Amino acid sequence: MIRKVNLAEKLSQFSECWSPKIVGELNNSYVKVVKVQGDFVWHHHDNEDELFLVMKGRLRMRYREDGVERDMHIGPGEFVIIPRGTEHLPSSDEETHIVLLEPRSTLNTGNVRSERTVEALETI
Amino acid sequence: MIRKVNLAEKLSQFSECWSPKIVGELNNSYVKVVKVQGDFVWHHHDNEDELFLVMKGRLRMRYREDGVERDMHIGPGEFVIIPRGTEHLPSSDEETHIVLLEPRSTLNTGNVRSERTVEALETI
Numbered sequence: 521m522i523r524k525v526n527l528a529e530k531l532s533q534f535s536e537c538w539s540p541k542i543v544g545e546l547n548n549s550y551v552k553v554v555k556v557q558g559d560f561v562w563h564h565h566d567n568e569d570e571l572f573l574v575m576k577g578r579l580r581m582r583y584r585e586d587g588v589e590r591d592m593h594i595g596p597g598e599f600v601i602i603p604r605g606t607e608h609l610p611s612s613d614e615e616t617h618i619v620l621l622e623p624r625s626t627l628n629t630g631n632v633r634s635e636r637t638v639e640a641l642e643t644i
Numbered sequence: 645m646i647r648k649v650n651l652a653e654k655l656s657q658f659s660e661c662w663s664p665k666i667v668g669e670l671n672n673s674y675v676k677v678v679k680v681q682g683d684f685v686w687h688h689h690d691n692e693d694e695l696f697l698v699m700k701g702r703l704r705m706r707y708r709e710d711g712v713e714r715d716m717h718i719g720p721g722e723f724v725i726i727p728r729g730t731e732h733l734p735s736s737d738e739e740t741h742i743v744l745l746e747p748r749s750t751l752n753t754g755n756v757r758s759e760r761t762v763e764a765l766e767t768i
Binding site: 521522523524525526527528544545546547549551568569570571575583585590592594597598599600601602603606621622623 | 645646647648649650651652668669670671673675692693694695699707709714716718721722723724725726727730745746747
């Protein structure tokens with residue numbers, strides 16, 4: 521059944537950080553929402569590109585490109601795509617709300633297992 | 645090279661309606677932005693699911709589900725996914741700004757060729 525999804529309403533349904541929730545599925549990918557604050561872990565995804573669209577707050581994305589560590593700040597209405605294979609570490613000083621788009625096969629911590637790893641995602 | 649994309653800034657770069665522009669690529673799909681006003685054409689996509697995320701304005705999505713015509717109104721911060729095979733007709737009374745996510749293979753008018761068909765999309 522076709523339904524409309526209100527992103528702010530979905531984000532109001534939970535408070536925990538670093539726990540992505542599925543809010544849509546298309547073409548073998550999931551649309552997810554997640555709240556983040558603090559540092560994630562350095563990781564990469566071998567086979568998946570990931571899109572991060574900021575709805576609220578400010579995301580600092582640290583990443584390694586051509587052997588050099590860089591970062592960028594992403595605010596509301598902005599997105600970044602992290603290509604497969606790219607080491608990255610999402611981080612935020614303030615609580616930040618993000619829409620993720622990534623293949624269904626994507627594990628949040630990519631090649632790393634840590635306390636941040638979430639194996640089974642909830643659909644809301 | 646990894647770059648940040650500001651959706652409002654991309655949308656400020658053009659004024660024509662019904663002419664999607666590519667603003668990102670991931671996992672064999674494109675992220676596009678488009679301005680719409682008035683009626684599109686009834687069409688479907690045989691093999692592609694499509695996501696419509698409204699940034700500004702109000703999108704009326706007419707569609708046929710189980711042989712019944714329905715519609716919904718989608719406002720800023722809301723999205724809808726139209727599954728492959730579903731006849732749909734996007735429409736809007738006011739100028740409405742949308743982010744699209746769909747496979748690279750997607751033709752905007754799907755199974756139909758019309759004056760609305762755009763064969764080669766510009767990347768901005």
